[in-house]
Amino acid sequence: MLNKHVHAIYDDDDKLLSAVKHLRSSGVSIKDVFTPFPVHGLDHALDLKPTRIAIAAFIYGCIGLTTAILMINYIMIVDWPQNIGGKPSFSFMENLPAFVPVIFELTVFFAGHLMVITFYVRSSLWPFKKAENPIPETTDDKFLIQITSFKDQKKLMSIIKQTDYHNIDIIEHQPVVAESNKLVNESSQVSVGFVFHSRKYSNGSSNLRIQFTKGRGSQYAKNTGIRIFRKYWSSSKNSVSSKHPEHEVINKKLENIKSKIVSGKEKFKNGVISFEQLHNYVLDN
Amino acid sequence: MGSHYEAPIRAPLVTGNKSYHQITVDVARPIEGSANKHWWIVFTISLLLFLWGIGCIIYTVSTGIGTWGLNKTVGWAWDITNFVWWVGIGHAGTLISAVLLLFRQKWRMGINRSAEAMTIFSVIQAGLFPVIHMGRPWLAYWIVPIPNTFGSLWVNFNSPLLWDVFAISTYLTVSLVFWWTGLLPDFAMIRDRAVKPFQKKIYSLVSFGWSGRAKDWQRFEEVSLVLAGLATPLVLSVHTIVSFDFATSVIPGWHTTIFPPYFVAGAIFSGFAMVQTLLLVMRKVCNLEDYITLQHIELMNIVIMITGSIVGCAYITELFIAWYSGVEYEQYAFLNRATGPYWWAYWAMMTCNVFSPQFMWFKKLRTSITFSFVISIVVNIGMWFERFVIIVTSLHRDYLPSSWTMFSPTFVDIGIFLGTIGFFFVLFLLYSRTFPVIAQAEVKTILKSSGDNYKQIRDNHVK
Numbered sequence: 001m002l003n004k005h006v007h008a009i010y011d012d013d014d015k016l017l018s019a020v021k022h023l024r025s026s027g028v029s030i031k032d033v034f035t036p037f038p039v040h041g042l043d044h045a046l047d048l049k050p051t052r053i054a055i056a057a058f059i060y061g062c063i064g065l066t067t068a069i070l071m072i073n074y075i076m077i078v079d080w081p082q083n084i085g086g087k088p089s090f091s092f093m094e095n096l097p098a099f100v101p102v103i104f105e106l107t108v109f110f111a112g113h114l115m116v117i118t119f120y121v122r123s124s125l126w127p128f129k130k131a132e133n134p135i136p137e138t139t140d141d142k143f144l145i146q147i148t149s150f151k152d153q154k155k156l157m158s159i160i161k162q163t164d165y166h167n168i169d170i171i172e173h174q175p176v177v178a179e180s181n182k183l184v185n186e187s188s189q190v191s192v193g194f195v196f197h198s199r200k201y202s203n204g205s206s207n208l209r210i211q212f213t214k215g216r217g218s219q220y221a222k223n224t225g226i227r228i229f230r231k232y233w234s235s236s237k238n239s240v241s242s243k244h245p246e247h248e249v250i251n252k253k254l255e256n257i258k259s260k261i262v263s264g265k266e267k268f269k270n271g272v273i274s275f276e277q278l279h280n281y282v283l284d285n
Numbered sequence: 286m287g288s289h290y291e292a293p294i295r296a297p298l299v300t301g302n303k304s305y306h307q308i309t310v311d312v313a314r315p316i317e318g319s320a321n322k323h324w325w326i327v328f329t330i331s332l333l334l335f336l337w338g339i340g341c342i343i344y345t346v347s348t349g350i351g352t353w354g355l356n357k358t359v360g361w362a363w364d365i366t367n368f369v370w371w372v373g374i375g376h377a378g379t380l381i382s383a384v385l386l387l388f389r390q391k392w393r394m395g396i397n398r399s400a401e402a403m404t405i406f407s408v409i410q411a412g413l414f415p416v417i418h419m420g421r422p423w424l425a426y427w428i429v430p431i432p433n434t435f436g437s438l439w440v441n442f443n444s445p446l447l448w449d450v451f452a453i454s455t456y457l458t459v460s461l462v463f464w465w466t467g468l469l470p471d472f473a474m475i476r477d478r479a480v481k482p483f484q485k486k487i488y489s490l491v492s493f494g495w496s497g498r499a500k501d502w503q504r505f506e507e508v509s510l511v512l513a514g515l516a517t518p519l520v521l522s523v524h525t526i527v528s529f530d531f532a533t534s535v536i537p538g539w540h541t542t543i544f545p546p547y548f549v550a551g552a553i554f555s556g557f558a559m560v561q562t563l564l565l566v567m568r569k570v571c572n573l574e575d576y577i578t579l580q581h582i583e584l585m586n587i588v589i590m591i592t593g594s595i596v597g598c599a600y601i602t603e604l605f606i607a608w609y610s611g612v613e614y615e616q617y618a619f620l621n622r623a624t625g626p627y628w629w630a631y632w633a634m635m636t637c638n639v640f641s642p643q644f645m646w647f648k649k650l651r652t653s654i655t656f657s658f659v660i661s662i663v664v665n666i667g668m669w670f671e672r673f674v675i676i677v678t679s680l681h682r683d684y685l686p687s688s689w690t691m692f693s694p695t696f697v698d699i700g701i702f703l704g705t706i707g708f709f710f711v712l713f714l715l716y717s718r719t720f721p722v723i724a725q726a727e728v729k730t731i732l733k734s735s736g737d738n739y740k741q742i743r744d745n746h747v748k
Contacts, residue, residue: 038502101448129494136477141305
């Protein structure tokens with residue numbers, strides 16, 4: 001089954017905002033919107049629930065306040081009361097004025113830090129986290145609407161085309177497998193197919209790769225060295241459509257690879273080469 | 286266009302006909318380019334000063350505090366002067382990013398990133414002094430509330446010095462997360478533009494995988510607002526508590542109730558002066574004149590003028606109250622400040638802090654870049670003298686005339702102070718080459734309302 005994503009890309013925040021309103025009123029369900037800066041009114045246009053992080057901060061502040069009071073009361077009054085400067089510490093209330101600065105600071109400390117930690121956890125931000133914006137330009141000057149669930153692609157396209165869009169990308173996440181995409185039970189069975197690398201170059205093209213799968217467990221992919229726009233790829237024919245200016249050269253290369261795949265699989269079956277060596281054989285020009 | 290309206294009377298905050306992409310390019314340029322000769326010269330000088338400071342610190346720690354010019358009458362001098370000076374400088378950053386955010390001042394967006402960086406770097410310098418002055422800095426953890434090894438002897442929560450520990454560490458860490466949270470989208474922008482694999486790796490690491498989802502932005506804005514709300518009383522509390530170090534004592538000249546507001550005003554005054562010094566250079570070196578405009582400089586000068594006048598009022602109030610109190614020790618402390626052996630420090634302070642900012646009443650002067658630069662440095666010198674005057678002149682002639690003495694710094698005192706200046710500039714110079722120095726995501730939000738090209742389009746429309 002193909003799992004298609006549609007990315008509608010805009011080059012202006014006002015265009016994005018009216019597009020979001022238009023798409024939503026046309027019944028399109030928007031998965032996510034990626035923007036380079038906070039676009040005012042976007043949360044209302046998307047019907048996002050208001051964030052409760054400020055309430056959380058208030059609760060954290062109360063926790064800090066309580067912690068500070070309990071700590072100071074224990075240290076200064078309960079555990080080791082001292083007579084400092086003729087002001088004996090026998091009761092918390094009488095000594096409270098001197099404790100106010102630390103109580104205040106700890107309240108702010110707890111509220112500030114725990115709120116930021118909550119923000120990082122809820123928005124899953126941490127070091128070594130991989131960025132998830134589909135195209136790198138969304139941190140620069142592009143605004144992207146991600147649509148993942150739709151029934152009729154043509155209808156969706158016509159709705160998007162009514163908006164003032166900059167570009168539309170259709171992303172196919174499932175590997176576009178060449179042959180024998182059937183479930184294979186024998187672990188010795190090998191399937192080889194074409195897939196696109198998930199990362200795109202800034203001009204929108206991606207690397208065409210070959211994916212080698214053995215049984216259900218081991219899998220790896222190697223670049224073919226061919227870099228094309230996804231729109232030129234025909235998954236039913238496993239070739240580049242004739243609209244591509246260099247389709248003859250690329251298809252010739254692909255024919256070569258496809259024949260190598262067939263013979264390579266034969267060789268693997270006969271035990272001449274191992275699964276790990278298969279890619280050397282297929283991509284050896 | 287309707288939602289981006291701004292009154293035509295307001296001067297544009299972003300000039301030079303910018304687009305969103307142009308802002309990205311301008312902010313990324315200093316990071317993606319290589320440093321010029323001037324940067325290397327200043328960096329080398331700063332690094333040498335820093336190393337010299339480290340040498341003096343090692344000498345102090347290994348030999349003892351006796352290497353400083355302190356004596357039994359003046360037990361606090363340059364160390365605490367430098368400490369208060371650096372903490373004061375560290376007040377402008379959070380003031381700009383927090384207080385001005387609450388007041389919805391859009392002009393803060395061009396300068397807040399660097400001001401916050403300056404805050405963090407100067408608070409680091411400030412923190413060094415109490416730790417060194419402990420004499421045994423490896424025991425610095427004793428300031429945390431943990432019982433000692435023999436039983437439950439705790440830190441003293443009645444002591445303003447302990448309040449300082451909590452105030453400064455809260456201030457430093459909260460400012461740091463405030464700064465870093467604001468940096469995430471800008472680091473992400475650098476990450477997504479990076480071509481060198483190492484650069485990409487580093488900026489992926491520091492941007493925490495920021496992707497810019499609508500929900501992330503919603504939380505981001507709420508977090509910024511609440512942090513601003515928390516940081517506003519925090520920034521006012523920090524210098525209040527620093528002033529308590531003096532105000533809660535019984536030393537004439539220190540024991541005054543005016544200290545908290547007077548110190549806070551002085552801190553903002555010196556902090557803005559330092560921001561002014563740094564940004565006047567930075568906008569030139571990094572070609573950021575379109576984002577840090579003459580209007581930004583003028584507004585900062587107005588803040589300097591107002592806080593300078595508040596500080597001036599505080600000086601005069603102190604003198605009046607000393608006379609009005611009828612306490613002869615108090616009266617002598619102030620008479621001694623102005624006419625005693627340290628008269629030159631007092632009048633340096635008066636000239637730099639009270640008189641020099643008054644020039645900013647003239648529009649011609651406050652919009653002059655050279656003049657602003659000179660005044661910003663003069664103010665910082667004056668604010669250093671203010672702390673020196675408060676601390677040393679109040680101590681050197683105490684209740685017992687037989688112990689009256691003078692203080693003169695040794696080369697170690699001077700070396701550590703210069704070392705912190707070097708350290709500060711090392712950090713700031715490294716920052717200016719590796720961090721997005723303008724909060725570009727925020728500036729993009731005001732481009733349509735305050736960009737000169739968009740304002741022009743609207744003006745033409747009206748006519």
